[in-house]
Amino acid sequence: MTGRPSIIVHSDKPEPALAVLAESHPDLQVAACDSYGGLAEMIADTGAEIVYSVRFSGTPLFPRRALLESSTVRWVSVGGSGTDHLLPWDPSKVTVTNAAGVAADMMAEYALGAMLSFSLGLPGFARDQRARRWTAGRVEPIEGRTLLILGLGRTGQAVARRAKAMGMVTLGARARPGPTPNVDEVHRIGDMPELWARADFIVCCVPLLETTRGLVDRQAFSAMKPTAVLIDVSRGGVVEEAALVEALEARRLRGAALDVFATEPLPADHPLWGYDNVIITPHCSSVYDGWDVKSVRMFAENLARYRRGEPLENVVDPTRGY
Incomplete structure (x- = not known):
């Protein structure tokens, strides 16, 4: 020095x-x-x-x-x-x-916006608007829904703070569990098999490590509710993209909002571009x-x-x- x-x-x-x-x-x-x-x-x-x-x-x-x-x-x-x-x-x-x-607060707002987009059905309303079609629409509250947050660092805690303000039930997983503000239950990352099925929304904000690579895999998607929504603001590699595509094809997932990918920019021929129930953003949730x-x-x-x-x-x- x-x-x-x-x-x-x-x-x-x-x-x-x-x-x-x-x-x-x-x-x-x-x-x-x-x-x-x-x-x-x-x-x-x-x-x-x-x-x-x-x-x-x-x-x-x-x-x-x-x-x-x-x-x-x-x-x-x-x-x-x-x-x-x-x-x-x-x-x-x-x-x-x-x-x-x-960028913790901005990324948390991105996650909240994604949850609201799905609960309010905004992509479907946008399609109807473009078609000039009046439909019998409906919206859903996120109050009372269960949110699972993977990673409880500054971003995860910012997500939890907003979720509690909206009346959600908050579950969290981190490497070293301990009492965390605005999180109702804190679990080990190793407890994930028991948590997937409880979540209506899942937000990934863990760092990419050998212990988190492929954390959201085929077994995870198989255990999730078919009405669950995945939101990923972590790093490409935490979610197994091939497993995600399989889950979307089999309608084992309501949808996803993805800001990070294994290959960036996301290749133009990647199948994730083709799903109406997937929101894709260019790694900008922190920008x-x-x-x-x-x-x-x-x-x-x-x-x-x-x-x-x-x-x-x-x-x-x-x-x-x-």
Whole structure:
């Protein structure tokens, strides 16, 4: 650690981050890299000690090795919450932090909106409107319905808070169960076989780890109510997409709202595009005006701690994913 560490902002839109850092740490020289391919060379040229990094062009080509095999990088500050694109790393050589919570409220609103879309039947009404067809419509309350939340980090807790305000019954699963605000029952991830059948809505907001990869699989879909709705704001890979397609084809599921996929962008020939009861969004449940500025301000505050020799906040344990 140095009093004036060398820093790289790794983002396709680095200007907001550069502006915040110029205001909060005016004595530091901060370089910007707006490509995946140029990061290794910039680290070598600058001897960067810290990299603030946003995954802006997907995971497959992300320059993970440039960050984790560098002889100078000591701290990688991830601009979002997910860190699966960096796994695995040695925490004795490099510290990884994230911006957990920067989008928790927005993602919770996305989940609530998806639940309301299905309970109110909005996709069906939209189809009737386009056809200029007046029907005998009906809507359903979500009050009294049971919500199962997979993952009770900041996003999961934000979902639970909104669900309780709507009068829902809330079940939650997390790696280390314990009393959690606004959650009626907290279970272990290993208890999932007993929980699937109880849920009217299921919201996935767990990190992608070996323990959560394929968590929502064929057995899970077989155990769910045929009236259940799946909402996924976690990471592609938590839900087995082939199993989801099978469940949709067999009408073992009312529908799904999906913001994350195993391959992004979702290929144009993927069968999920073809279902009227599936809402597809382009990994944007955490993207809102100002999220990038909020994230880099969190980094700037952590950078001040770093320069004072204080412990960093939001340090990620690679074995836990948070």
